[in-house]
Amino acid sequence: MDDSRVLLARLFLSVLLASAALATPGLCGNAVTAVQPRQGGQRQSLDLTKTLAEYLKIQREHPKKIKEKLGLDCNTLETQNFIIHGSIDQQLMKETSVLCEGLHSEFKRIFKYKKKEKLYAGKLELFLWQDRGEFIKFAAGFDGYDATHAGGYFTSRGPLAHVNMYWDTRFTDKLAGKARFFEVTIHELTHAHLRFYRSHNRIRVWVHEGFANLMAWYVIRRYGDRKIRDRVKTKDYFANYLRRQAEQGKLRSMKDLMRQRTMPGNDIEGYALAWIVAANLVNMDNGMRFLKFVKAMKDEPAETARPTSQELLEKSFSYQDWKFKECFGVTPQQFERWLLNWIVKNKSTFHKAFPFQ
Numbered sequence: 001m002d003d004s005r006v007l008l009a010r011l012f013l014s015v016l017l018a019s020a021a022l023a024t025p026g027l028c029g030n031a032v033t034a035v036q037p038r039q040g041g042q043r044q045s046l047d048l049t050k051t052l053a054e055y056l057k058i059q060r061e062h063p064k065k066i067k068e069k070l071g072l073d074c075n076t077l078e079t080q081n082f083i084i085h086g087s088i089d090q091q092l093m094k095e096t097s098v099l100c101e102g103l104h105s106e107f108k109r110i111f112k113y114k115k116k117e118k119l120y121a122g123k124l125e126l127f128l129w130q131d132r133g134e135f136i137k138f139a140a141g142f143d144g145y146d147a148t149h150a151g152g153y154f155t156s157r158g159p160l161a162h163v164n165m166y167w168d169t170r171f172t173d174k175l176a177g178k179a180r181f182f183e184v185t186i187h188e189l190t191h192a193h194l195r196f197y198r199s200h201n202r203i204r205v206w207v208h209e210g211f212a213n214l215m216a217w218y219v220i221r222r223y224g225d226r227k228i229r230d231r232v233k234t235k236d237y238f239a240n241y242l243r244r245q246a247e248q249g250k251l252r253s254m255k256d257l258m259r260q261r262t263m264p265g266n267d268i269e270g271y272a273l274a275w276i277v278a279a280n281l282v283n284m285d286n287g288m289r290f291l292k293f294v295k296a297m298k299d300e301p302a303e304t305a306r307p308t309s310q311e312l313l314e315k316s317f318s319y320q321d322w323k324f325k326e327c328f329g330v331t332p333q334q335f336e337r338w339l340l341n342w343i344v345k346n347k348s349t350f351h352k353a354f355p356f357q
């Protein structure tokens with residue numbers, strides 16, 4: 001049904017690392033082939049052509065295939081919902097798996113999945129490499145993707161998905177490097193989860209990026225090792241950036257954010273704003289309103305979800321505005337006035353307003 005792949009470069013973190021110029025492969029959702037949504041209906045069930053056991057078998061045989069085809073050696077760690085392959089050490093695999101399961105249960109909680117309900121076929125796979133060369137080789141040989149400029153990505157094929165990531169050796173501070181490794185991994189996994197929620201329809205880039213950043217930060221704070229928790233820098237970095245922009249009256253409008261079709265890696269303001277907007281929206285009614293909004297976005301009529309003309313594009317934007325008001329009880333512009341005021345006024349207590357503290 002859906003052969004398209006979503007390749008999400010983990011770019012914003014590379015920006016934080018002040019790395020060299022980065023290219024932008026397909027960004028959130030834009031490469032997704034929409035399937036016909038069921039208006040007001042139930043979540044679409046996974047389109048499975050094999051049994052779950054068959055999908056699992058394919059995933060478990062990946063290390064053998066990767067060795068044969070690419071000459072790469074993999075260790076594997078399997079947990080309830082994830083299969084982690086790759087060359088990173090066993091301890092790091094284990095720590096990563098705890099965060100993965102944490103994300104999975106938080107996602108299910110926010111999006112009201114039943115305990116045993118499946119989000120994807122088999123398990124979600126992660127390929128985690130000790131060496132950037134292995135990461136690039138795997139991307140080329142397994143995904144047919146040139147990852148020379150990517151910091152990590154996820155891709156899906158039908159009901160299966162995987163994340164490809166590597167250990168960044170540029171960090172001299174080991175704990176900071178580890179925190180960043182977890183942040184990118186959970187960020188990508190959140191994209192993968194959103195991808196499968198309800199239907200394969202795309203959702204807006206600001207929702208994708210904002211929610212992925214929010215979950216990365218939240219999951220590490222909640223499920224991470226004590227030493228790592230305090231090293232997650234994203235929140236403070238973004239908060240300070242936003243405050244400076246707001247004080248100088250330079251912050252982009254909600255309207256512009258909501259109309260963005262891509263979010264390039266150097267768009268720090270875009271990532272920061274998307275993140276704080278998502279954080280505040282998720283905070284309303286314990287995620288219920290955000291859930292309703294994402295549902296509406298996933299059920300967007302196919303013709304406006306994939307606009308081919310300016311007219312349809314405008315229709316699509318107004319659909320989003322309409323659903324925003326319906327779900328959050330305020331227009332994007334009203335929300336923006338409140339948010340700006342809050343950012344500027346709450347300097348000293350900025351952190352307190354974030355959800356799940």
Ligand SMILES: [Zn+2]
Pocket residue numbers: 008009010028187191208209212
């Ligand atoms: Zn992203």
